[in-house]
Amino acid sequence: NNRYLISVLLTTNFDNFLYMKYYGLRxxxxxxxxxxxxQAxxxxxxFREAVKSCSKHHKDDINVQLNTLFESLKxxxxxxxxxxxxxxIEKVYEQQDAGQYLEKILSDVSDEASKVFKGELIHRTVCDQCGSHTDDEVPFFFLSLPLMDSSNGNYSVEDGIQAFLK
Ligand SMILES: [Zn+2]
Structure with a gap:
């Protein structure tokens, strides 16, 4: 539910196209x-560059579609x-879950492109008797964070990450 959860794309390579005009998607x-x-x-x-280089040796798949769209968006x-x-997606008048489709796109693109967003979560179970632990490693493309109301009335992604990691 997009009102209560925010998906954080774990990348620091967000472009700031200060020099260019932004265009929307209809x-x-x-x-x-x-x-x-x-848009993200x-x-x-x-990601854009990985999709571009992969679309050269792919045909009619999601890499090619994304590259065509990205070139157009410029x-x-x-x-x-x-x-x-x-x-x-046939029912375009039906609202769907953003996280689910992000996951679908990242599972369908080339490994080179998807690894830009791939992270790994470790779930650790600790025995409260002897303190020994076992770890489960789970790959992920996004985190669903609870939106935390910070003191100034804004929602803080950092607080959300802190709460998630608790
Ligand atoms: Zn034990």
Missing amino acids: NQGATCYLNSIL LFMTRE KKTSETTEVTKTLR
């Missing part, structure tokens, strides 16, 4: 959940119809 109905993901992916230079307001077709 909403096909209720595809804003998808548009927000696509577009703004991540490392110049004009763009359509997402080809991307929704590739993702098999």
Whole structure:
């Protein structure tokens, strides 16, 4: 639920295109959940470049669709119809979960592109008798954070991460 959870894309390579104009993605109905993901992916230079280099030896898959969209987004307001077709989103008037589609896109793109966002969580179970522990390593593409109201009335992602790691 996008009102209570925020997905943090774990990358520090967000571009700041100070020199260029930003363009939007047209909403096909209720595809804003998808548009927000696509814009975040577009703004991540490392991801954009990986998708570009992979699209050269791929045909008609998500790498190619994303690269075509990203090239278009540099110049004009763009359509997402080809991307929704590739993702098999038919009900464009239905709101979907952003995190779920981020995961789907990152699972479908090349390894080179998906690794830009890949992290690993370690779930540690500690025995309260002897203190020994076992670790479970779980790969992830995003974290669902509780939105914490900070003292000045703004929501803080940092507080959300702290709460998540507790
Ligand atoms: Zn024990």
